Amino acid sequence: MAVTSPGQVDLREPPSWRRTKNRIATVLMVIAFVLVIIPLGFVLYTVVSKGVGIISKTFLTSGIPVIVAPPDVGGMGPAIAGTLVITGMATLLAVPLGVLGAVYLNEYGGKSPLARFIGFMADVMTGVPSIIMGLFIFSIWVVHFGLSGYSGLAGSFALGCLMLPIVIRSTQEMLKLVPDSLREGAYALGATKSRVSVTVVLPAAIGGIVSGALLAVARAAGETAPLLFTIGTVTIGGSPNWNVFKGTNTSLPSQIFANASSPYPGAQARGWGAALTLIVIAFILMIAARLVTARFSRYSHY
């Protein structure tokens, strides 16, 4: 738009002070952006430079070491296994429930007070601190089962609670974009409402739904707080626990948290290695989400 350059529109030259103020404001906005890039670049640089040296096949597969001080012993095998199974289970719980919830909000509830209230509370729920989800699962699940209550499953419940409102909201946004003419066409062919929702509306929005779910998974995979009191502590030196239903477990974020508060350089080095692994996983999920959006979205905001 030519209009956005004031010089062309403004017939009177603004006094120089007004232009100077305008320039100062623009420069301040750019500085604000630079202020954000610097720490981001610094964090990513530190994680990559300190983490890349320690990552190897042994690091990714061997157990959490018993003696933490030396730098080149043990690895993150159990933590990677834990992150995969706990986040995977949380996804299996939260994504179907969240998508169905969004189908209710968009296809059945519409503008009814109940649907609007649920949508509003889903937004509020995204703001509930993640540690509260940990305390919640602890008090509804872990305390009733004692020591055997600590398991990957309990952690998945906590992460699932965190993901549910995010999935509901992102899915609902995508369902809103599906044009009504598609629904009407399906009704005209005699389909029931459930059939229209499942076979017409959801497939039409699948790209956006999947990419929203991937972003929710990326967020959940990096969470530590909901797992602190739900998955128990790692069996030191033990092999990866691939069973999400039984036995204590650990995760990459939990291991980073443990190693960050350790005074030993060896433990800290493993912390950086785990941080790099975690960030790579998060980035892969984020890039996958972008690719899915680009490849499969039929309807978008633009």
Next chain:
Amino acid sequence: MTSVTQAGPAIPAGSARPLSERRPLGDRGFQVLALACGLLVLVILVLIAVTTTQQSASWFSAEGLKIFTSNWDQATNQFGALSFIYGTAITAIIALVMAVPVSVAIALLLTEVVPYRWSRPIVYVIDLLAVVPSVVWGLWGILVFAPWIQHIYASIGSGVNGIPVLGNLFGPPTSGPSFFTCGIILAFMITPIVTSLSREVIATVPAIDKEGAYALGATRLEMIRGTVWPHSQGGVVGAVLLGLGRAMGETIAAALVIGSSPTITSHLFAPGYNMPAVIANQFGEASGEFRAALMGIGVLLFVFTIIINVVARGIVERNARRKRGA
């Protein structure tokens, strides 16, 4: 099946109600299932409130209003939460003071200054901030950032020592992990959400208003102050409140960089504690009354963040409705 094929064409979209008696069981079952999934949100929120309150009931009843004192002593079983509430407030305020101007400036940069093809990469970069997990911010904060900024704190501290107000705020004792370090890290973490929400709000300002301001000869800054700001004020306040809620609840980064010392002091460079951090650090080893107290702090945190989020979402939603009406 036959009844369906006959009934189908008669149903206009969204008004199946008159035919509801003739709908097959599976169709109605699906609707109930979907409704149940929607209600799950409300069920979980209620269950969070009920179960955590049950687990902390003994703390609330034993301490009564003394939960708002600052006596925190495991040896004598005194668990007043004031120092943690104070720490939460202070760190969240520091985070907001730093993050809000930066976020709003970036939102304005994206909507009013740069062309569309540049704004997308900038949005990607801001989103990257949100992808870095909390615990990685904490790891970087405690091992890299805190040791580095410690020296700056120390020299500022010795510089302002003895000066009335500045000395009280920035004077010694200074330490790497502190209220201020925690506030800075939280500021990085809430910048993406405040930016993206402010941007959404600012993007709704009608182009015609902006063009009108330019037509009257306004510079870009004057246009922003005259049209964009009055239009989006409310929504930005909502975005800021949501950022506040995030800053209050952010756990793991705070637990690592806040210094873990339950003190109430005006010295921002001194180590402190806040509500999520004390739960994260101590709940694992706690039992009995101590555990109930930490669970109770969680209940307080839940209540605070729910109130802030309800108010913030209410503001944002009312703002969005007014936009649509206009």
